[in-house]
Amino acid sequence: MMNDTKPTHCLHLKRIGIDTYREQVAYLHRHCPLYQTEGFRALSKLEILADGQTILATLNIVEDDQLLSPSELGLSTTAFKQLGLTEGTPVSVRQPPPVHSMKAVRAKIAGERLSQAEYTAICQDIVAHRYAKEELAAFLVSSAQSGMDREEVLFLTRAMTDTGKHINWDEPMVVDKHCIGGIPGNRTTMIVTPIVAAYGLLMPKTSSRAITSPAGTADTMEVLAEVNLTMDTLRHIVHQERACLAWGGTANLAPVDDILISVERPLSLDSQSQMIASILSKKLAAGATHLLLDIPVGPHAKVTNMRDAIQLRKLFEYVALHTGLQMEVVITDGNQPIGKGIGPVLEARDVMQVLSNDSKAPTDLREKSLQLAGRILEFHPDVRGGSGYHLARDILESGRALEKMNRIIERQGKKEAVDVAELVIAVKSNHSGIIKSIDNLIIARIAHMAGAPLNAGAGIDLNRKLGDKVRKGETLYQVYTSFQANWEFVQEFIHEQGNGYFIAG
């Protein structure tokens, strides 16, 4: 049917040196005959066809002959890379077919319940880049707002799991842990993983980088070792050490999740259903069979009360049950940051102190890590119920966990030591009394403003925690940053929002 018009559709491919990140952009010259006759509008979606490949891209119109001629089709760097052809290749362009699954999104907006087939179609279209940002937002908002019932959360989890790769480890037990987040510090994964692997369990841990928080496990591990590993390297390390601590981004696990998060985060949307599907789909795709899930509860945590925590736990349990994932949920104390350091370098210091049985190691980080490691060890049939904690402590105190961690670091590629940032400013108490609360959000925000995680040495080091006595003028915490301007941002923020500490009587 397109035969008649094919000749006019033939343009020559050109790489345009513009990085448009997740949005694929195509460039046509304003005098391109195709643009004239087809009635494309700027920002409409185009389908680009060449050599049996197709990609979708958003149209920008070029007026500059130097950049593009009327007989060329330009692609932004990521789009060019995805199409994977050389410059000059003849390409044709057409209006993309309508995105059928948007019908289901509109049904969701109208308050309807969607089927497994509909969630699958939505996820497949998203991962094929058929959804524009506003369409992604429409899907996220509609499912956040009217809510999804628990079966729909299961449908979405399955659909998300199936959009990317599945890793198969060929072992009956593959353990994993996950925290729903929101607690600064809290770098337990880097302690739990070497303990559990030292015992012999398989724990191929892939983690994310921070986007809005001051550090993710991948950011902190990156201070010590390379985390950007190919699947082959990762498999090799796991084969030898029973564990790794890598960035999960290269594995293409549940890639639809990354696309959804890229819209969800800037909108600060916070939907339980999306969170559950996001977490469990990644774990299932990563080949986990056993998962320990940490839900911190506290006045400034993601979950603020026990009733909500239990409701969330049940929803997680329902989806895990129906996807064949053995899961334990622990509800933990989320009243304050865990450990002392916040930011990659400072958190890595805390982690290594715990693993080294250093007397300066933060007790709360050590204790929480042992509790979690103990629960994971108890997944193994040989470990008696209730004995996991002591087993974990033995492994830690004997130095076997540190030894395992050092081997993982060596295999992934040990990094040069990075110092904390050079500017240090003490934030002091304005009152004398006892510390009654610490606001996780404010502490995280300040560490982020100081430059963490992009500036690995930036962050916060806490001197005082909940229940400590403090006198007026004593230092509550130090802020580390590399730039005077950042420190001024922090000062202004503390002036407006407070320092995050509430001190009384």
Next chain:
Amino acid sequence: MMNDTKPTHCLHLKRIGIDTYREQVAYLHRHCPLYQTEGFRALSKLEILADGQTILATLNIVEDDQLLSPSELGLSTTAFKQLGLTEGTPVSVRQPPPVHSMKAVRAKIAGERLSQAEYTAICQDIVAHRYAKEELAAFLVSSAQSGMDREEVLFLTRAMTDTGKHINWDEPMVVDKHCIGGIPGNRTTMIVTPIVAAYGLLMPKTSSRAITSPAGTADTMEVLAEVNLTMDTLRHIVHQERACLAWGGTANLAPVDDILISVERPLSLDSQSQMIASILSKKLAAGATHLLLDIPVGPHAKVTNMRDAIQLRKLFEYVALHTGLQMEVVITDGNQPIGKGIGPVLEARDVMQVLSNDSKAPTDLREKSLQLAGRILEFHPDVRGGSGYHLARDILESGRALEKMNRIIERQGKKEAVDVAELVIAVKSNHSGIIKSIDNLIIARIAHMAGAPLNAGAGIDLNRKLGDKVRKGETLYQVYTSFQANWEFVQEFIHEQGNGYFIAG
């Protein structure tokens, strides 16, 4: 506070010849020191400051030294134009302040009711281009889905009206008409306006162009006359003729509506609340005091039953009452297209046939126009209730309406006659019987596929209407198009979806 960092923020402005339509784009070189230190990410929003001006733009990263140097900041053509400065001007860049009204959007997502102050803040932020497309979608979906109560619709209408210009005509009565749309043909405005103006009422009509339909009033009028008028020209014409038939885009009336529609349309969102606020805010900003609103009802119209039509009418009436707009609602027959022609040239032909009292003029278009004109005339205190229709008919039959239309055309700038498109294909009946229904959506879709409104001569000419007898093989309608490819699209579509006619008995 920014003083310390100001020197590093100083970049030189460059116009990049890329048209990104409604999305403002800024370009930074990957090796720009500012990009390195500030931790901007591709696609994040930037605030650009220069000479007391600020604009917001989405960041694209340039890798091509020819396009941009590391000491330059590039702006896409629309962004460059909006900033309004010359190339080379020193500009600084920073993270934009958080968009406070997004807090209200998140409250709406959570199902809360918003206040007048919140709707005002949202509209002001939207019109200042502070919302990304996904944020616009979040606002639209959240207010479409949980619905807005009638007071919220009023709040939104007021907020939208206040975001742009208000036209003041300095007359006690300024009449307007509006149809909620969905019925192909139906070009009554171009008949009603000259009738009403010939009587002496002030009707400064501004209309939109079609986006998804085969023609808007502005598209059809543009076949006959220039419609892209400056405010000064428009005022001058209205002063002399008591009327105009212009495109409303240049008047900057309720500009927030255009931004919302640019996201709403591609999503095919269809929210009553948004529609009411959109229509009434434009009318209020245009200075209308009296409005006749046409709600067509039919199985393939926007409103499919009388109960919904009455509910919609009441919502319109509530908002009109509280914004001081005198409004009459007429619920009309939306069972089939109005007139014979669909597409700019064919609709303009129908309109001129009615105004010329041509015996070939479509009766339904003439009758509906007279009914509507009659109701508008009755807004005037001198016109007795019930006598408007006859008055309108007298004005039409006497030739005064045609004379008025010709003067409006002359003043706006008469256009050369445009022919219908050269390829004509007859769509024939597959059955003998009586025409029981005509699907407006299918007819509109086919006319659109044929090329209307961009190709003014493309469209459909209906031979048969509801209730007509037809024999197998007789022509139901002709499709006019300029390109063989379009005709093939139409054929494929008719093959899959039918020709829009249901014939029985």
